[in-house]
Amino acid sequence: MGAFSFLRSVYDLDTLDTRFTVSSNTPYKAVIEARDDAAASSKERAAKWNSRPSSSSKSRWHTPEFYLYYLVFVIAMPSMFWIAYDASKTTHPNYRNYEHYLSPGWIPGRKIDATDSQYRTLRNNIPYLGALVVLHPLLRILYNTVVYRINSGGQASRPTLEEADRRLNQRASFDFGFAIIYILALHGVSAVKVLIILYLNYQVATTLPRKSVPVATWVFNIGILFANELCKGYKFKDIASILWAFLSGGLIDESNSSLVNWGRWLDSYGGLMSRWEILFNITVLRLISFNLDYYWSLDRRSYSPVELDPSSLSEKDRVSTPAQSGDYSFRNYVAYAIYAPLYLTGPIITFNDYISQLRYKSASLELSRTIRYGIRFALALFAMEVILHYDYVQAIAKFSPRWAEYTAAQLCLLSYFNLHMIWLKLLLPWRFFRLWALIDGIDPPENIIRCVSNNWSTLGFWRSWHRSFYRWSLRYIYVPLGGSSFASARDAARSVLTYVLVFTFVALWHDIQLRLLIWGWLIVFFMLPEMAAGSLFPKRRWDARPTAYRTMCCVGAVVNILMMMTANLVGFAFGVDGLRAILAGIFEHFSGYVFLAIACSVLFVGVQAMFEIRESEIRRGINLKC
Template sequence: MGVLSFLRATYDLDTLDTRFTNTSSTPYKTVIEARGDAAASKERAAKWKSQGQPSRWNTPEFYLYYFVLLLVIPYMFWVAYDASRPTDPKYKLYERLLRPGWIPGRKIDASDSQYNTFRSNIPYMAALLVLHPLLRRLYNAVVYPVKATGQGSRPTPEEADQRLNQRATFDFGFALVYLVALHGISAFKILLILYTNYQVATALPRKYVPAASWVFNIGILFANELCRGYKFGEMAALIAGPTVQNSVLDSGSTLVSWGRWLDSYGGLMGRWEILFNITVLRLMSFNLDYYWSLDRRSYSPVEKQIDPAALSERDRVSIPAQAKDFSFRNYVAYAIYAPLYLTGPVITFNDFISQQRYKAASIEPARTLRYAARFALCLLAMEIILHYDYVQAISKARPEWGRYTAAQLSVLSFFNLHLIWLKLLLPWRLFRLWALADGVDPPENMVRCVSDNWSTLAFWRSWHRSFYRWSLRYIYVPLGGSSFRTPRDAARSILTYVLVFTFVALWHDIQLRLLVWGWLVVFFMLPEMAAGFLFPKAKWEGRPTAYRMLCCLGAVVNIFMMMVANLVGFAVGVDGLENIIAGIFRDFSGFCFIISASMALFVGVQVMFEIRESEARRGINLKC
């Protein structure tokens, strides 16, 4: 395979996640088996091609779009670079947020502590990515070997149970060591939370389990934040009594001294509570999967004539694990599964147990290698941007936005969102790569580049996709989903969206700006829903070009609204956004620039539309 062929395959959707090119109801094993059938492949390709619109890539219209993009994209990078040059008078305001870089003559933007922590730990995480799977293989070969009991290629139920026990026992032991290494003495706090949650699911009467699980886990989110990780020193001072608390702290009593001594053993990541939010999702998944399994105890894939070794993803998620699988060992192995513990992606308990029994057919060495190459290229892109465009440092230095031009304000805001996207994408992909190397295939979190989105609804589906799927299964569907057939249904659906995004905002962090972000997302969904109702595609079948242009205009407005919501939630906050908008529209040049930017976005959206049509011609519909 040549370099260009390898790069083309690296950026194929199938490399990113087989869930994107294969329906959730189709076992991937059947896709592998069908690869050798050339006639069937040609027939499927012809069928899919007939379903999509004719390609526009080689039309005069798109040649004009290419010309515009060749001018606009380099100009955007130049604007950001020009605002970041050391010769700029405003450079001194944020120079303290820069650090020496590895590109000669350039410093690197180190203003984002989250990415900076990830960046500095990449060598250690890369070592874990290699050593953890190797250690498992050594354990499997020496400590817990599994002997084949059947003659066929498909594992027998006994072999599958042995594989589950083998993997879960290793994961349980590794989880305990991993917790202590990461969080030191706080590992016992985490295990106490896990044990309490396990009792909520398995010891309470069945009818109380859902409500009790939600109350407990949402309460944990608030308690972790308010109590700052339950420091032993602070708890000791509280036990000493409020009247003497200050004097006890000052005098260094034995109890408080012991508490502080314990707190000093905080491991590599002492602030465990910041990272625990993702674990809460797994705790809820275990509890609700267990609760729903009680209604389907007699269900068996074998009895339904479904091959348990070749389940589709939908079956892996929906078919309940066996009663014996809901053990405390399996629960801890799942909740603290090392590759996905810190950041995810999120995988349901049912899916995790299914993949522990039978290795997913989608895990192939060649695909995993291409996925690793794609991660490395994304990391390189992030490093280059941080060395040349200091957009995050500028925004974090509390600048006087009025000193920047409208073009600079708009491009700095736009690039800020891209850096947020990249700093989230990189940890998610690194830890998913670790899971793939270890034999578990979790969902990909980032479907598309942040620049390849125009729909608020689709953006929510493609950004942190595993969390979106979790929200669908455990919140959205149990609340009744959405329907806009009647005003009453519409009001209930809007309330459902508000509840979902309120939880999403609180889950991210207990801050007002994130609540505002969540409510803005819902608010900005309404125009898109109304437009779909007022301008149904069926009424424009005779005028496809006019309908495409109309949709493109609406998409440009949507993009501006999504930028506003995400800048408020994850970048500059409400006050910062107000200052940016005021700076853009302070004179006539700002209005002219916004018109030009809208035209550029119009061109970009047309390319986005054609990308989706190209996918439709391959039989792919990501709905985002």
């Protein structure tokens, strides 16, 4: 395999996640068997195992139309990088105002913009995280060898039920023990707070009357989100102050209280991440997953009586098939909720899927794919580092500049690259921790399918951005609320309400801030034109004019992209006031309108390429609907 072919394999969808290239109804073991069958052609295998809709459209990559688009790309892409770099040059009048935010860089002559706290934390801890990724699997092997006296390296192709139960027990026991050590190191004495919340949630699922579990689960966990935020992690000093005020009747100065001093002393042992509540939101999703999976498991009559081979379940069956009643134990629950590789950032895996993969190793875990996935992560990290050395958009935004001092082109490109920084700073930890899970023998869903510049649909963007959260929302919110249907006005109103409820939870889950609520509601608002256009202009009516239909869709997609950029800049970058200032700077002069027209033309060309990428995937039997 040549270097170019290997690079193509690194960026293949199958490397990213087999869920993108194989139907969720198809056991991956069957795919391996078909792949190993030399008599089966690649086309036959795709038709047999993918179960995806195919496309009869011809490729446009080598048409005169697309050669014109290539010329636009050759001119536009370097210009985009240059405009953003020009706004970040040391000779720019604003440079001295934010220079103190920059850090020494490893590229000669350039500093690095590491002002974002999320990325800076990841960047500074990469050596320690890398050591942990190596140490954790080695400790598991040592544990299996010493405690269970077995070699965990191999596994029978069809393990017996006894062997599967033994594998579940050994992995869950190790995960439980490591989880306790892990949160003690991360949160110090605050680990007790985490365990108390986990225990209370477990009691909600297992002790309340069955019909009360869903409502109680949602009330408890949403309440925890608010309580964590309002109480700022329940500082021991604050708890001691309340107790002291109650015991003393508020008559004695708490500064002389040994109880309050003791609480302050406990707070000083906060571990590596004393503010545990900041990243606890991801754990809340696992708590809800356990409770509802357990609740649904109590009514096993709702599941098919057909016997399935538990060692070769499809991804859909792993999620929907209840675990055995004994698997919903407190040990397994804690092992799942604080599973070390996925505890801090995810991706999110359901409890049923986790237990299934503990019992039977997923067939999609292959060493060659994991290596390619690791290389892809390293290349994304390198891209982030290079951009941060040449584009100081985060530092510029931090010092609250007068946006009018930048040209319209610079304002547009700084905003555009700011979205890329947000995308990359989330992609990197998600992929790093998923890589750790893959090395450890668990295959969670991939969180991001597309580059942020390869999205034109609001619905598609939601499906491909934080995909594991999207799938979680479908299973635990969207489907229980009845899904969506636009067959009648009443159904449409109910569907819009469903979307509003889903995105309200999504916004509150991210952070309890007004700007994020506005972001969530804007997403729903911007979905409506797309859904309306799909109903008013169905593709089947344009079969005789495919080019006109593609052009019309492309114009709508450009508008969609501008709306999505607006929503995400409000929610995750500048807020409403910052965005208003940027827009005022863009449209202050006629040059702003000219640049916007040029930008829309370039976006039009980009969307045509996005359409063709998806058509190419459909020709391979892959339809990701995003």
